[in-house]
Amino acid sequence: MKSVLGKLFISLFMVGSLSALAASDIFIFQTAKIKIDNKEGSIFIGTPVKVLKKVDDKNVLVEFSGMAFGDKLYTGKTKSLLMATKKEGSFADEGQVVKVQAVIEKGYLSEVPAEIWEEHEEFFYEMCTQCHGAYKPQSHTMLEWDAILQTMSGFAQLYEDETEYLSRFLKANASNGFYPEQK
């Protein structure tokens, strides 16, 4: 009995020491409006969330965590990858990691990251393989992609919104992005 308790303690401790992202199992399929503390907000494509419970036939309560900077929530202090925004008030003190709960329609959730990013990926292959082979998004970190895109978006003659679109795909799938375990 003693040893069973010991094991239980160890496994709980290990779960706690993993990042909150790794514990997530479902993802935002499409940027969507949500309610956070009864205030309007948005959650952005690709963000990992955990489903806590069903609210009604259409909606579920989800939880996600990130680093707060004013009314924006990012994956980390480099503010490379935006997870959510909130209309009134800030999420927490600057740079604080917080857990957020929100109500969202089930239709906005997907279990398969590859499905979420299908159109982005097509655009990426179309625009970024004219001069060289495709570099896998996982081959670079988010910050590296920011730097690389500064030259490459010019090379590919992308408009600003196209660069933004591609940037989110590359960073979400970067080696330290939303899905690091899928490297």
Ligand code: HEC
């Ligand atoms: C007009 C040709 C051209 C296009 C289009 C182009 N690239 Fe490049 N790319 C290059 C050249 C030349 C290099 C090598 C020299 C350099 O690093 O500047 C390179 C290098 C790279 C590297 C390696 C950089 C490193 O330091 O590891 C990456 C990653 C990359 N490109 C990504 C992209 C992406 C993403 C796009 C689409 C937005 C793109 N490229 C579009 C010409 C192009």
